[in-house]
Amino acid sequence: MRIIVYGSLRRKQGNSHWMTNGQWLGDYEIVGYDLYDLGHYPAVIPGSGKVYCEVYRIDSSTLGELDALRTKSGEYKRVLIGTPYGTAWMYVYQRPVDGLRLLKSGDWLKRDQEP
Template sequence: MRDDSNELVFVYGPLRSGGPECFRMAGAVYVAKGTVPGMLYGLADGPALVSGGEDSARVTGDLYRVTPEHLQKLDDLDGLAPDERETSDRRRGRVAVKCFFNSGDSWTAWAWVWHGPVDPGQRIQSGDWLRESRPGLTEGLQRYPWYSLIGTICLVSFPIWLLAAPLTSYYTSPLARFTHDAMLIGGALSPFAAVYSLWLAKRRGESDRLLGCLYAVALMACGFVVVAVIVAVIKSIRG
């Protein structure tokens, strides 16, 4: 059951998954990678999100669902008293978040927005603080729907492995028997790996145009494996 008391939070700096302070998001539920309208600046005390600016400017970050208590802890990171936050340059406000992989999905979330002066020379042109702070390391992982691809590969390999396994049953060498058993085990486990990968893809916010169909097929393949194992066990007991 969904807890409506929870809040959505958009983080765009060190709190992001893979950032140096991502441990502060422990216990939060990752929703998706997303973008918000605005520009990002690298200030001395961390990145700053400035709303508005160029029409096409977007800032990349991660969307989490947190409890009210967790949200309060994130507020306390600035070290300010509650009455001081109302006049601070960095204040929490509502932003419109669009899914990074599927622009049709959108949410309204809290984010810490900068209202003070900025130096144009400090602007992070890509709008992605994690990409700029760790160039080349996370760009590919963040940009592409890897979990969807892994899930699809696992699903496609399921019939291939099961069809290829009988080809090795004609040989009696230890290597052939090992290969035969490995193919059967790999083929049996592949749909379960596909289900898990596609579930992670959905949590990451990757495009879900095909995820529903692939997920259903993977579940049916898992059911086929379970039934086959049950039948094999019954035959072995009776035989």
């Protein structure tokens, strides 16, 4: 199975160790989503922007661990998204984003360069 990561799970980010057993397939830009800054990690919701991501092949054990990390509190839900590498799971934020900073670049790695 494949997963799309867009924030702290990306390479050289704070939670990238979760991808250690995954196989990086490539970078991808998803259109029709917006990226918000939650502080230590981001949120993606359907919108009108684009989000820069990485796509990985992972095993079911890793997916289970990520589900426990991301979906247990209801903060995110997992949805299937089409990519050039095949369909992939992505975690979409489920809470209101009012008052959160929209990252117009769509790139978590450039968050410190935005106002």
